[in-house]
Amino acid sequence: MVLPICEICAKSGVLCSACESKLQKGKISETDVELSKILHELGQDIGFDHAINTENVIIVVTAKDQIGNFIGKGGDNLKILSDKLGKQLKVIGRGSLEETIHDFVAPVKVLGINTVFKPDGSTTKRVRVRSKDKKKLRMSPEEMEKLIKSLTDGEIEILFE
Ligand SMILES: [Zn+2]
Structure with missing residues (x-):
């Protein structure tokens, strides 16, 4: 899976110096880090590019073939992720x-x-x-x-x- 932070960080929950520096420079967001950890915990092969926290919803940008994985069977994954993040998730495909x-x-x-x-x-x-x-x-x-x-x-x- 491709996540904004490296796999070791997603697993440990502690950012390595490379990922920490990306966060400091604003290349990744706190929401990117949080969602990466949750997805790793979920144990499914789901990746994404960016997670953006807006007032009412968290927007996740990912490859188009990942959208189905995010939603999960009967919307299960989407529900789990929304519960854990405390906000509704909107998943959109990377595109033009x-x-x-x-x-x-x-x-x-x-x-x-x-x-x-x-x-x-x-x-x-x-x-x-x-x-x-x-x-x-x-x-x-x-x-x-x-x-x-x-x-x-x-x-x-x-x-x-
Ligand atoms: Zn890292």
């Missing part, structure tokens, strides 16, 4: 910027994504969502914009219409 946007906005439907060219030559993706769906989003638009940038390096802005 557009796929990631759709995953984050779900269950709300994206009306469209337009590329906007900024004066400095960079681009941003404008994600159009219905205003009446705003309350159905799992997190604030600002939080979503920040998280998507940290995951994909892509700039987005959410536009309600």
